[in-house]
Structure formats: structure tokens, C-alpha cells
Amino acid sequence: MAKNNFETSMLRLEEIVHELERGDAPLDKSLSLFEEGARLLKSAGKLLDAAEQKVTLLQKGPDGKPEETEFDDAQ
Numbered sequence: 751m752a753k754n755n756f757e758t759s760m761l762r763l764e765e766i767v768h769e770l771e772r773g774d775a776p777l778d779k780s781l782s783l784f785e786e787g788a789r790l791l792k793s794a795g796k797l798l799d800a801a802e803q804k805v806t807l808l809q810k811g812p813d814g815k816p817e818e819t820e821f822d823d824a825q
Contacts, residue, residue: 759794
């Protein structure tokens with residue numbers, strides 16, 4: 751479900767950007783779109799953070815065989 755929410759958010763963000771780039775929306779509509787975009791961006795960022803925490807890397811273990819390890823963003 752998170753993937754769908756992320757993709758939906760990104761599609762809506764693209765729509766908002768295109769609408770704002772046209773420059774023909776009244777100021778109040780532009781502000782409303784900007785606020786919606788900021789909320790979507792924050793939400794999508796949280797979804798990406800959560801996904802990053804779930805990522806695992808395959809690394810070689812002591813026996814040379816791949817083993818799963820938790821993702822460490824310091825690498």
C-alpha cells in the first residue's frame with residue numbers, strides 16, 4: 751500500500767508542479783497548490799525513510815556465501 755501512496759503522491763506532485771509552472775492560476779489557488787505539494791512531499795519523504803529502514807544488503811558472510819544484513823546508511 752505504501753508504494754501506491756508514494757506513486758500517487760509523486761503523480762500528484764507532478765501535476766501540481768505543471769500547474770504552477772503554467773503560471774495562470776490565481777494567487778490563492780497557487781498558494782493552495784503549494785501547500786498541498788509541501789504536504790505530499792513531506793509524506794513521500796516519510797515513506798522513503800521507512801522504506802530505507804527496511805532495505806537489506808546482501809553481503810558475503812565468513813563462509814563466502816551471501817547473507818542478509820540490515821541496511822546501514824553510514825556505508
